[in-house]
Amino acid sequence: MKYLSHWLANLTQIVNEMISGQFLQQLATVKEKFDRFESGQNAVFRLADFRELSEQLEVLTRVVPTLVHNETNSHMIQLLKNEIGNLTAVMNDLQFTITGNDTENHKLAELRSKLASCEEQYSFHATKDVIKDPFYGASNASTPVQCGEEELYAISEPWTHKWAGTAAALQYGAWFKDPLPPPGTEDRIYYVTNYNNVKLLYEHANYDDFVSNRRQVVHTLPYTYEGTGHAIYNGSFYFIRYNTATITRWDLKLRKTLASITLPGAGKHNTFHYTVGAFTDIDIEADEKGLWAVYATTAGQGLMDISKLDPNTLAIIHTWNTNRLKRVVGNAFFICGIMYTIDTHNTRSDRVYYTYDTNKGVDSFLAIPLHLKYMLLGQLSYNARERVLFGYDYGHMVTYQLYFKQFTSKK
Numbered sequence: 001m002k003y004l005s006h007w008l009a010n011l012t013q014i015v016n017e018m019i020s021g022q023f024l025q026q027l028a029t030v031k032e033k034f035d036r037f038e039s040g041q042n043a044v045f046r047l048a049d050f051r052e053l054s055e056q057l058e059v060l061t062r063v064v065p066t067l068v069h070n071e072t073n074s075h076m077i078q079l080l081k082n083e084i085g086n087l088t089a090v091m092n093d094l095q096f097t098i099t100g101n102d103t104e105n106h107k108l109a110e111l112r113s114k115l116a117s118c119e120e121q122y123s124f125h126a127t128k129d130v131i132k133d134p135f136y137g138a139s140n141a142s143t144p145v146q147c148g149e150e151e152l153y154a155i156s157e158p159w160t161h162k163w164a165g166t167a168a169a170l171q172y173g174a175w176f177k178d179p180l181p182p183p184g185t186e187d188r189i190y191y192v193t194n195y196n197n198v199k200l201l202y203e204h205a206n207y208d209d210f211v212s213n214r215r216q217v218v219h220t221l222p223y224t225y226e227g228t229g230h231a232i233y234n235g236s237f238y239f240i241r242y243n244t245a246t247i248t249r250w251d252l253k254l255r256k257t258l259a260s261i262t263l264p265g266a267g268k269h270n271t272f273h274y275t276v277g278a279f280t281d282i283d284i285e286a287d288e289k290g291l292w293a294v295y296a297t298t299a300g301q302g303l304m305d306i307s308k309l310d311p312n313t314l315a316i317i318h319t320w321n322t323n324r325l326k327r328v329v330g331n332a333f334f335i336c337g338i339m340y341t342i343d344t345h346n347t348r349s350d351r352v353y354y355t356y357d358t359n360k361g362v363d364s365f366l367a368i369p370l371h372l373k374y375m376l377l378g379q380l381s382y383n384a385r386e387r388v389l390f391g392y393d394y395g396h397m398v399t400y401q402l403y404f405k406q407f408t409s410k411k
Helices: 001-019 022-037 049-067 072-093 102-127 209-211
Strands: 151-161 173-176 189-195 195-203 217-226 231-233 236-240 246-251 254-263 283-287 290-296 304-310 318-327 333-336 338-342 349-357 362-373 377-383 388-392 396-408
Touching: 001 209, 151 209, 173 377, 173 388, 195 209, 217 236, 217 246, 236 283, 236 304, 254 318, 283 333, 283 377, 304 338, 318 349, 318 362, 333 377
Parallel strands: none
Antiparallel strands: 151 396, 173 189, 189 195, 195 217, 231 236, 236 246, 246 254, 283 290, 290 304, 304 318, 333 338, 338 349, 349 362, 377 388, 388 396
């Protein structure tokens, strides 16, 4: 009875705190404690500290039913609930006494990352902003980019939608929505985890099911895949077969292989990978112009090649040779037939630097900042329908809003 009375008293306090905004300040205080510890200002993480943080986690747990009772945005409730669950799992795995060894510091970094993500989700709710599209900042699908008239000039901060977990196999992956969906599949979300010899593709019917991990459909592919450079386009999943330079088209409705192609001379299995490694030798991308493959060959001395593919047969329509070494590139995406590349995969303040315009056959250099929040980016892909970038960053599935301006012609 004493515990129940204490629980009800705390719940009443939470409601008052949410109204006054004290809860967000309380959460920031907990994050500050972790920041101090990770920076080395505290040599020992005491049992009392652990108990205090556990109590704070209980407060977070009790926020969810309060939000449900108040009929708050269901997307954000589920996101907050997921993050609280992630926090709990990591907290349960921590030892009462933490020293400075690498393994324990790694666990602490994971907890700090999750706390920041939870703070982000709650901060979004607290602002009471009305965002109809769950893909934060996504433009309306009915207003596509005007190719040849608009150009990319800025990228937003990342928005975290889901965290896969702490297991090493979940740190790398890719996720997608179909930019050219068959009727009735517009809301479906897909993702893969791991990059090494796996044959599972996961599907959810809508965003609510995706963030809550409900009603999951599992596609068992006919071949295992490697890397993270896969794509969903027009009802098919395009993936790279394990330890080959072969791209396979898998029909999501018929659940069968419809086409395959082996890219001539293309590197495989960490021969010409992105800076992240992870067998990212071949990258399949889609945009307003269609389907693309990015790779490199020994004959081309490791420079990036771009091939336009027929999305039905996978036949190569045309190939462009660039002046950029693939192994010094962090990742790439396409908008309106222009390839944009980033510098690296593990620098918080990254940038879009090198571009190649297949419409004109010319390259150029930019300096558009890109924030890698979790600093292990394995996937970066553009979705023309949503007008956002999809990223998979250290197990976190994120999106970036894109900003365009009228094209400035160079005379």
